[in-house]
Amino acid sequence: MELLSYRHTALPRAKGSKQQALVGVVASGDLEVLVERTLPDGECEVNICTAVAGFGNLWRAVVADFVDLRSPGGLKLSVNDGGARPDMVSLRLAQAVHAVTGDHQ
Amino acid sequence: MRDELSWYESTARQRLVGLLDADSFVEFLGPEQRETSPHLPVFDLPVQFDDGMIVGHGRIKGTHVFLAAQEGRFMGGAFGEVHGAKLTGLLRAAREIGSTPVLILFDTGGVRLQEANAGEIAIAEIMRAVIEARLAGVPILGLIGGRAGCYGGGSLIAGCCSGLAVSEQGRISVSGPEVIETNRGVEEFDSKDRALVWRTMGGKHRRLIGGAEVYTDDSMASFRAAALYLLELVHALTAGTLEAEQNRLEQRIARFGHCEDAMDVWALLGATDASGVPGMAYADFMTLAAGLEAPHHDAR
Numbered sequence: 505m506e507l508l509s510y511r512h513t514a515l516p517r518a519k520g521s522k523q524q525a526l527v528g529v530v531a532s533g534d535l536e537v538l539v540e541r542t543l544p545d546g547e548c549e550v551n552i553c554t555a556v557a558g559f560g561n562l563w564r565a566v567v568a569d570f571v572d573l574r575s576p577g578g579l580k581l582s583v584n585d586g587g588a589r590p591d592m593v594s595l596r597l598a599q600a601v602h603a604v605t606g607d608h609q
Numbered sequence: 610m611r612d613e614l615s616w617y618e619s620t621a622r623q624r625l626v627g628l629l630d631a632d633s634f635v636e637f638l639g640p641e642q643r644e645t646s647p648h649l650p651v652f653d654l655p656v657q658f659d660d661g662m663i664v665g666h667g668r669i670k671g672t673h674v675f676l677a678a679q680e681g682r683f684m685g686g687a688f689g690e691v692h693g694a695k696l697t698g699l700l701r702a703a704r705e706i707g708s709t710p711v712l713i714l715f716d717t718g719g720v721r722l723q724e725a726n727a728g729e730i731a732i733a734e735i736m737r738a739v740i741e742a743r744l745a746g747v748p749i750l751g752l753i754g755g756r757a758g759c760y761g762g763g764s765l766i767a768g769c770c771s772g773l774a775v776s777e778q779g780r781i782s783v784s785g786p787e788v789i790e791t792n793r794g795v796e797e798f799d800s801k802d803r804a805l806v807w808r809t810m811g812g813k814h815r816r817l818i819g820g821a822e823v824y825t826d827d828s829m830a831s832f833r834a835a836a837l838y839l840l841e842l843v844h845a846l847t848a849g850t851l852e853a854e855q856n857r858l859e860q861r862i863a864r865f866g867h868c869e870d871a872m873d874v875w876a877l878l879g880a881t882d883a884s885g886v887p888g889m890a891y892a893d894f895m896t897l898a899a900g901l902e903a904p905h906h907d908a909r
Contacts, residue, residue: 526640530657531682538640538658555655584655
């Protein structure tokens with residue numbers, strides 16, 4: 505197991521008032537993302553627990569892209585990874601933000 | 610569109626949304642509590658925040674129910690220590706309250722091998738909790754139609770329930786196909802013969818042989834209708850119920866014990882084209898099943 509943690513400045517604040525959401529499942533090639541609105545408005549934190557060690561650089565790049573694209577200000581995202589590929593990770597992170605900012609999961 | 614979603618393809622959380630009245634589900638011990646398995650990290654395996662078991666309460670067409678849903682894609686929906694304890698706690702709460710029915714959305718291969726002893730104990734605790742809740746007058750109903758089916762200890766728990774609904778995809782069996790083949794040889798059971806697996810363990814056979822009260826189509830709407838139907842049935846558990854169940858099972862083994870294949874059972878039941886049953890669409894099968902024997906609602 506490898507634990508990774510990334511903290512970013514992220515403006516603007518994520519929309520909506522929903523406090524948390526969960527997307528995905530920990531399965532082969534998939535991951536779950538728990539997103540919680542617990543941080544100060546301009547901050548974003550992504551904590552990852554992955555079954556596949558040694559891909560820290562890739563995770564850093566995917567998370568940086570995600571913060572650039574989605575502006576998840578105020579959100580803390582916790583990831584349990586079952587060995588998902590980077591494209592799947594990007595989609596799940598985006599889905600998590602959509603779930604916590606919109607009305608639908 | 611929500612009604613048409615496939616139960617089999619959905620996640621446990623999607624099934625809860627599809628089954629219940631809009632926005633009525635309230636989760637106990639949600640993922641934010643991070644009550645995860647203490648065993649999986651020892652094996653260097655990833656945990657899931659809800660440990661593959663979602664428990665809570667909600668409303669189905671206005672009726673208040675407790676619910677437990679297994680996520681079959683996480684560790685095959687298998688029972689570990691936390692996973693099992695969440696269901697045990699829910700059943701004990703239902704027993705104390707005494708009137709709120711419990712729906713269990715099974716999707717499990719049985720006990721989680723990495724947590725073998727804790728998982729086996731969890732199965733025993735849950736079976737006891739099911740019986741105690743039923744004795745207190747609480748209906749415990751199982752819905753089965755997930756990817757992992759309902760195997761091993763999960764099938765034992767299902768066997769303790771007051772009523773079951775199953776779809777064609779929702780297999781129910783104590784031992785899985787590979788387990789039978791490994792232990793008794795390929796002549797006994799060829800696990801690669803998918804048609805054999807489906808017609809032996811699948812929902813159609815379970816409905817026809819009396820293992821499940823209701824056969825459902827693989828849609829949210831059909832599972833919701835099945836749950837509502839089961840909630841209407843009488844579910845008192847008494848010594849008389851157990852005697853009726855014992856009688857039912859004795860008659861079943863006497864009548865079908867010599868059958869080599871599920872198709873022989875269906876022919877004995879009166880199906881004129883037994884070999885055509887596996888290919889039947891939902892509506893055709895419902896017509897056939899209604900024309901054969903009715904399930905025994907006095908047993909269980």
